Amino acid sequence: MPELIAASLPDWLPAAVRHYLNHTEEGTSFRALARREGLHASTILRQVRRYENRRDDPLMDEALAAMSRLHLRSASDPDRKDDPPMSAQTSPTATDAPVGATPELCDPQLLAREGRRILRRLAEPGAVMAIAPEMEKAAVLREFPDGRSLRTAVLDRPVAQAFILKDWIACRKAGRVSTYEITTAGRAAMKRMIDEEDRRRQGMNDAAASFGDQHRVWGEREVIDDAGPRRIRYNIAESPVSVLGRRRDRDGKPFLEPDLVEAAERLREDFELAQMGPRVAQNWDRFLTGGDRGAFQPDSGMGEGPSSARTRVSAALRDLGPGLGDVALRCCCFLEGLEVAEKRMGWAARSGKIVLRIALMRLRRHYDETYGRAGPLIG
16 A cells, blocks of 8 residues: 555655655554664654645645645555544545646656746746736746835746745745745755756766857747737856856945846847847857947848837947947847856956946946836847
């Protein structure tokens, strides 16, 4: 019987959760579990009580209920001889689920991929995950010091359930819309997954990968262009601008103010939108040489992307001029690291962040003068 139940649960499920389910759903006693797992009975007792106390958390209760339904569906032996379940009457979620409902599971590959993407967003200052019973998916929101909030990621409910079961996130505030924050275990898991991904890439190609290959974390979002609203595929990897936006100077103030980060994201969104036509391989390298920048014509056919987005990008880079436009295009659009940009452009070490800050200040002024201070982001 234990082998049948173990086979029905996902491989990534922590052992403590398996012990809890074996006791509450199968009625296996603490002593029987301890003998089987080679642990002390008090250890099993603490694990079971810990998860039982956490069922006040809506997401944890939902995740445990989903695992419980797997137990009920796979259990075929009705004989239960050991101690009665610790809380058969305190877990109504498992029995209140729709009859015949099949819980969705998060496979290990999806969990690893989403773990790298979502945990990086949750590790940002002021980031929380929000979820409600009526929401089909969970959202990662980032709160800024000025009171603004920005949605940085979206994830499926089964992935959020896997996060809470693995203790990668913890409930910050329960309510109609519950919020969650990353835990110490979540940060350690993020670092481990990123290191494993880096080692895998190095094993596939001993030569250093290009900066574009190091930032391929794709997602979708809705944008509005000349043809109306549409969903586009875009790169959600963290940009060098986001890293600088989290750094503080000697006075404790952000090195890049939120409006400068917003200007960089605005340029990046225009750049992504401008390349969504049939010909993706537009030669944006022409912008990296100041003498050829004026020869670009938005309607010349290059890229075949939305003309308004190409026009906005070309106008912004033309206003920045050589040097400032180069570093803005490389760091904001190509997601090139500052050290790589300094080396490619022949600048002194640690000078790129100063030039980038000046470029973003000039870019923010360009957007204010051209579109107004209240002009929203494209997406």
